[in-house]
């Protein structure tokens with residue numbers, strides 16, 4: 432069937448949401464677009480093995496088409512405190528699969544898992560240049576509580592330290608609530 436390799440429409444019933452496995456790490460690079468995060472992905476995976484993060488992926492016919500990661504412990508308790516607050520990040524769905532509810536399914540899965548672990552608040556950053564993402568998070572029940580300069584550093588796949596600045600709205604949600612109830 433040729434349709435399984437094409438990024439066009441309405442096959443979301445075949446999409447499975449599951450935890451990332453070690454064998455998936457290369458696929459997170461999305462054919463080169465995210466190769467610079469290779470070391471970050473591996474470090475995040477090791478954190479997951481230690482119970483400090485979760486990495487959720489959406490898979491269809493063996494291909495990863497979306498993801499959201501969850502940081503449960505952070506040095507900054509505005510993001511995550513290891514017990515009540517957790518930070519969702521690296522949220523993306525492949526372009527041909529956007530707008531079909533996959534992002535919402537990924538968020539629902541991440542939030543349900545956090546509730547099971549006893550977490551009460553989910554936090555996410557919406558880029559200031561990304562009002563559509565902010566609209567989605569508001570629809571899911573998130574509300575802005577802080578401005579975030581979004582400054583962070585990582586070591587890229589060639590071992591160079593990269594400093595990034597991605598100004599964002601920090602948004603939070605009481606887990607288990609739906610829009611209109613909070």
Ligand SMILES: CC(C)(COP(=O)(O)OP(=O)(O)OC[C@H]1O[C@@H](n2cnc3c(N)ncnc32)[C@H](O)[C@@H]1OP(=O)(O)O)[C@@H](O)C(=O)NCCC(=O)NCCS
Nearest residue numbers: 522523524529530531532533534535557558563564566567
């Ligand atoms: C944001 C994103 C993960 C949502 O996943 P999705 O599967 O498209 O989401 P859903 O289908 O569940 O919800 C659709 C809503 O997502 C938002 N959305 C859709 N495409 C988007 C895009 N390219 N960029 C940002 N938000 C988008 C819109 O609010 C949309 O609602 P609308 O159709 O009424 O405008 C996905 O669109 C994406 O990967 N966007 C590019 C990367 C990105 O912006 N990530 C978020 C960083 S803050």
